[in-house]
Amino acid sequence: MDNSVSSQDSIVSVRNLSFSRGNKKIFDDISLDFQRGKITAIMGPSGTGKTTLLKLIGGQLFPENGSITVDGEDVHKLRRTELYELRKRLGMLFQSGALLTDMNVFDNVAFPLREHTHLPESMIRSLVLMKLQAVGLRGARTLMPNELSGGMARRVALARAIALDPMMILYDEPFTGQDPISMGVLVHLIKSLNNILGLTSIIVSHDVHDTSAIADYIYVLSGGKIVGQGTPQEIQQSDSEWVQQFMTGAADGPVHFHYPAKDYVDDLMSTGKRY
């Protein structure tokens, strides 16, 4: 474990985590730390369980081994009500936005406030408009989720995630499938929310360029292991072949272009089999 991150000021610490789905090992004894007030990115190719890690941190999945501590509390030893109390202090931005489709933008952002507080409707209105203003969608409050573009839906979801003023936001692939402009908007939002509101952010992404632009610290995962970690500069200059392939997007390298198969010539020559 790299000692450049001390666990005292880390808001989330993952220790010796193992998790598998079926026979596939998603995480194999990994340990990570996320510092308070910083933007930490978890990167890696698709299918390495980055989203799974967020669900483990949020207590939606249970690990086979190891522990996850969030703000001093072991997530998987909490009772249900305590876990729900903890989740009120977390915001999560899902890849799809996960907006409630039967409510308009305003009601979506108001949803956590109405569920968890007994504020009068006038105050909820002001709060919702403030959050929507922060993501620049105050004018879109009467639209329904199916009328929003992907980037707008994510911004509404972001407004909803900060509705209860959480201490930390988990972003699940915030940049995937965005056009350059909405990508730029999201990058700017994540950065400025983190600085202005004093949040801690965890970003799960495979988008190398934009993520390294805002992250303070990066973990690179592959095959259930941490293959690289450090500040964006350190990662760029990493001497690991694997990390280099991932950062530059080379087609072949330690991660092979070909799915494992038997010898090509042999395969072509063997006749009489259907597959």
Next chain:
Amino acid sequence: MQHTSTQDTLVGLFVASGIVGLLFLAMQVSNLSSFIDEDSYTITARFENSGALKVKSQVSAAGVKIGQVVGINLDPKTYESVVQMSIYSKFNTLPDDTTASIFTAGLLGEQYVNLEPGGSDIYLQKGGKIEITQSAIILEKALGQFLFKSAEEKK
């Protein structure tokens, strides 16, 4: 959620119409109304044989329904059928020499109790007894008698 009030109205209408439907079944379709509406008093009659008479069979006088059977029991000593009938209170002028007969409505219809008022000035009270009764006609018996008689006549 802009259309909250119309939605409320429709839900209200739906629930109301559902309740109206159930009330309609209870009051108009079933025999519940005959329990609720009318005060009644009970009288008994003893029959040699009450045939296929059942609880809730109709009790009528001159073809008009005036009550219903509420109990049928066997007297363990006399082996007679004791039929309790509940008569609506508005028909409280049945003379005490009324005749009770068990008739069948049509060839295949249900059996019912028919009361034939007599000429007495004393009326039946709550718990009163009808003395003169005529048993149910049992089809097999009647047929048997008829066949027996016609056989004798031929001799």
Next chain:
Amino acid sequence: MIQIIQNLGKSTRTSFTKLGRATYFLFQTISGTFGILLRPRLLLNQLYSVGVLSFLIITISGLFVGMVLGLQGYYTLSDFGAEETLGVMVAASLVRELGPVVSALLFAGRAGSALTAEIGLMKATEQLSGMEMMAVDPIKRIITPRFLAGLISMPLLAGLFSAVGIVGGQIIGSGLLGVDQGVYWSQMQASIDFHDDIINGVIKSIVFGFVASWIALFEGYDAIPTSEGVSRATTRTVVNSAFSILGLDFILTALMFGDN
């Protein structure tokens, strides 16, 4: 051969674990009841989408079923010169059997499949997960009000179905075919018993509403969160609901009307 036995064992195991999940799901759903009673707005919204939107199909079907019963019953009964018992026949078959059963089948097709698709899509689009991460229990917030709405709507819909059907039978019987209107009603009232027929019919419809809502919501909640998974779950809802309703109807009928 061994393969067949293995498959049998496997499907037994999966169906038992599914039954276990469904039971746990039901308990969680019911445990949310109190919370919903404090927020009647949630229930009201669901009564709209479960009850009001099924209203039309139920009443129209009820009317036609009653009219068909009137026609068929008249032709059959008039062979025996017993047309005056048409009212009894129409009412008894509707109140005891057709009302609860047919309206429950229609309910499973109309409201049940919609519920499964809705919950399944909410799962597929991470709305349920998202709610969990917002510290809102999706079962209590989403499932329980829908379940209660189904439970409340079903007896009302079945009652409507029977009532409309009896009127439909009367329209055909005395309006078209010449059974005396008074006889239609009076024979009916003399034969249909409030407790044995009406109450038992209502009990049946409550049981069917319970089962149909439970199946629909569980299939949605348990669906594989892809579009294919949701469409399969919707089909399963209709098939499983129909089987359960008809099977339970047999059992309930045997229990209720067996000792007559």
